Amino acid sequence: MAKRDFYEVLGVERGASDADLKKAYRRLAMKYHPDRNPGDKAAEDKFKEANEAYEILSDASKRAAYDQYGHAGVDPQMGGGAGAGFGGASFSDIFGDVFSDFFGGGGGGRGGRGGPQRGADLRYTLDLDLEDAVRGTTVTIRVPTLVGCKTCSGSGAKPGTSPVTCTTCGGIGQVRMQQGFFSVQQTCPRCHGSGKMISDPCGTCHGQGRVEEQKTLSVKVPAGVDTGDRIRLTGEGEAGAHGGPAGDLYVVVNVREHDIFQRDGKHLYCEVPISFADAALGGELEVPTLDGRVKLKIPEGTQTGKLFRLRGKGVAPVRGGGAGDLMCRVVVETPVNLDKRQRELLEEFRSSLQGDTSHSPRASGWFEGMKRFFDDL
Numbered sequence: 001m002a003k004r005d006f007y008e009v010l011g012v013e014r015g016a017s018d019a020d021l022k023k024a025y026r027r028l029a030m031k032y033h034p035d036r037n038p039g040d041k042a043a044e045d046k047f048k049e050a051n052e053a054y055e056i057l058s059d060a061s062k063r064a065a066y067d068q069y070g071h072a073g074v075d076p077q078m079g080g081g082a083g084a085g086f087g088g089a090s091f092s093d094i095f096g097d098v099f100s101d102f103f104g105g106g107g108g109g110r111g112g113r114g115g116p117q118r119g120a121d122l123r124y125t126l127d128l129d130l131e132d133a134v135r136g137t138t139v140t141i142r143v144p145t146l147v148g149c150k151t152c153s154g155s156g157a158k159p160g161t162s163p164v165t166c167t168t169c170g171g172i173g174q175v176r177m178q179q180g181f182f183s184v185q186q187t188c189p190r191c192h193g194s195g196k197m198i199s200d201p202c203g204t205c206h207g208q209g210r211v212e213e214q215k216t217l218s219v220k221v222p223a224g225v226d227t228g229d230r231i232r233l234t235g236e237g238e239a240g241a242h243g244g245p246a247g248d249l250y251v252v253v254n255v256r257e258h259d260i261f262q263r264d265g266k267h268l269y270c271e272v273p274i275s276f277a278d279a280a281l282g283g284e285l286e287v288p289t290l291d292g293r294v295k296l297k298i299p300e301g302t303q304t305g306k307l308f309r310l311r312g313k314g315v316a317p318v319r320g321g322g323a324g325d326l327m328c329r330v331v332v333e334t335p336v337n338l339d340k341r342q343r344e345l346l347e348e349f350r351s352s353l354q355g356d357t358s359h360s361p362r363a364s365g366w367f368e369g370m371k372r373f374f375d376d377l
């Protein structure tokens with residue numbers, strides 16, 4: 001198999017800098033990596049070809065030999081390697097080096113290996129009354145969190161001293177572990193990725209650089225929020241480690257049950273008891289809304305369970321759109337504690353209905369249904 005020119009393989013000029021070589025190799029390695037192209041022989045070959053080219057060109061003396069003598073100057077066959085570019089033991093080093101920035105988990109977040117780490121996000125459940133959720137409000141909350149230590153300015157070292165370079169990882173924050181074919185980067189177990197050791201820890205934070213504190217915050221709650229809505233307070237989460245940025249605080253809304261209203265999205269529901277006489281004769285009721293009482297006309301012959309819709313008396317949703325409606329369900333109430341006179345009136349009323357079903361639309365329908373049911377048996 002005739003070998004292609006190594007510079008051609010990587011797609012760079014002959015005079016390319018080390019950084020350009022690395023960049024070109026990394027792009028190809030990402031593209032043709034076997035993990036990304038399972039079972040693809042052509043990709044595997046390209047991968048090997050790029051590896052071989054980079055292995056030679058990234059080594060100054062090998063590159064010089066290649067520049068002078070071509071493939072003959074660096075042929076791994078001659079050196080007794082395993083062939084096809086996988087010969088050199090240095091392969092894993094190249095691999096580890098080039099891939100370290102995205103294989104090695106620096107604890108999340110950019111900023112390099114073992115560098116600053118972003119603080120954790122926090123969640124706070126905010127219980128709100130329905131009125132406050134609908135109208136919006138500003139509340140003061142107290143959140144237990146981690147803040148940067150003021151004594152040591154977050155360094156974790158006693159004032160006047162400074163952290164020293166970690167002896168286990170040499171300040172890199174990562175250690176390299178050989179796992180079969182690959183070399184894998186892991187967070188240094190000694191310094192936990194910071195690359196620094198504290199010999200003389202700060203007395204306030206015991207070397208953590210952060211201390212627990214109750215933070216008092218003012219939260220603006222927009223009108224129309226509902227249970228499950230989240231309000232994000234950027235940077236109000238835990239302080240970052242080793243000078244990293246703080247996380248965010250998520251305030252999660254929970255709207256309390258209301259004595260009168262049930263909420264379903266932008267609509268509100270309530271039950272309004274009405275007297276048996278009002279239901280029969282019709283009348284005007286006072287019903288509650290979140291903006292105060294309003295009058296509601298009830299036509300004569302209103303049955304229990306009837307829903308009356310008050311347009312626009314619901315909730316204006318926080319994400320915009322018109323306000324919902326208030327649905328009032330009337331419930332006819334049976335009168336209790338009747339005096340003698342009231343009993344007489346009702347008894348008289350009852351006898352006036354005797355044998356006449358035209359005043360009872362439901363009952364007459366119900367009796368007919370029952371009759372059909374028993375006849376069918």
Ligand SMILES: [Zn+2]
Nearest residue numbers: 166169188191
């Ligand atoms: Zn270390």
Ligand SMILES: [Zn+2]
Nearest residue numbers: 149152202205
């Ligand atoms: Zn401290």
